[in-house]
Amino acid sequence: MIGVFDSGFGGLTILHELRKALPEYDFTYLGDNARAPYGSRTFETIYRYTLEAVKALFNRGCPLVILACNTASARALRTIQQHDLPKIAPSNRVLGIIRPTAEEAGSFSKTGHLGVLGTAGTVISGSYPLEIGHFFPQLKVTQQACPLWATLVENGEIESEGTRFFVKRDIERLLLKDPEIDAILLACTHYPLLLPVIQSVVPQGVRVVSQGEIVAQKTKDYLKxxxxxxxxxxxxxxxxFLTxxxxEFFSRGAIFFGEKDVFSKNLSF
Structure with missing residues (x-):
């Protein structure tokens, strides 16, 4: 099976697109809901949690694991690929979602000014400006951390007034940094669930980009x-589905992500 890992529910937005692009393949989804969200945790903690999840998916027969979590991709992927994988499973592969997104970033903006909204961990890592800069050095990338968004989504607060307040505040902070931004990348897999709220507060003409379809198509190309x-x-x-x-908690939360009739199992590390 193809393993898909996220700190919580967010990776379900990636899984949804993967299943559309690769309907014939089998998937195992693992959400570390008991320890979500990862965004504000230390590098060492994120790395340890992510490695535990990767090993668990390997042990369940997944030769390919996709880190459907921007924070894990930013803070743990490279170390796992370079240091751990050669020792624990050299014939297996672990992929992230930052690089495939960065490869397409040149098509997001017409003005050459791109905004990135992510968790504190993703923003602090600098992974998006670095990766996008490799492919499109002419793009000006401006980041804004949204420390509460993932927590609000994990708790089902999709359309509350409090959610709208924080979404509006953080987008305004981003656009104050660079008023020429005409495209905003949602660099957290939880954020597409807030898309109606996000689109209601972004100025007209500003494009909002989600990662799901990009990651799914890139995974399909990778397998070829x-x-x-x-x-x-x-x-x-x-x-x-594993959590x-x-x-019960996972199944209730998965409904917000469009996953019906989810029968999940508990997994302890």
Whole structure:
């Protein structure tokens, strides 16, 4: 199966697009809901939690794991790929979602001014300006941390007045830094659930970009280019849901992400 990991529910927005792009493949989704969100945690903690999740998915027979979490991709991916993978499972692969998004960033903005909204951990890492700069050095990338957004989503506060207040505040802070921004990247997989609120407060003419379709298409392309991984994947169109919290909590939360009839299992590290 293809393993998909997130600190909580956010990665379900990536899984949804992966299943649309690769409907014949089997997936195992793992949400570390008991310890979510990751955004404000230290590098060492994020790395440790992410490595535990990767090992758990490897142990369940996933030769390919996608970190459907920007914070984990920013803070843990490189160390896992370079240091841990050669020792624990050299024939397996772990992919993130920052680089594939950065590869497409040149098409987001017409003015050359791109805004990035993410968790504190993602913003502090500087991963997006760095990765986008490799491909499109002419783009001006401006970041804004949104420390409460993921927590609001995890708690089902999708359309509350409090959510609207914080969304409006953080977007205004971003646009004050660079008024020429004409595209905003949602660099956290939780944020697409706030899209109606986000679109109601961004100025007319500012494009809002989610990652799901980009990551799904890039994963599809990756499998075409890496038959040694693709041939190890099963194809029955099945999906398994795992959570470090209670199955009841996960199943209730998954409804907000468009996942119906979710039967999840508890997984303890």
């Amino acid at each position: 280019r890496h038959p040694e991984i693709e041939k190890r994947l099963t194809r029955q169109g099945k999906v398994e 470090t919290d209670t199955p």
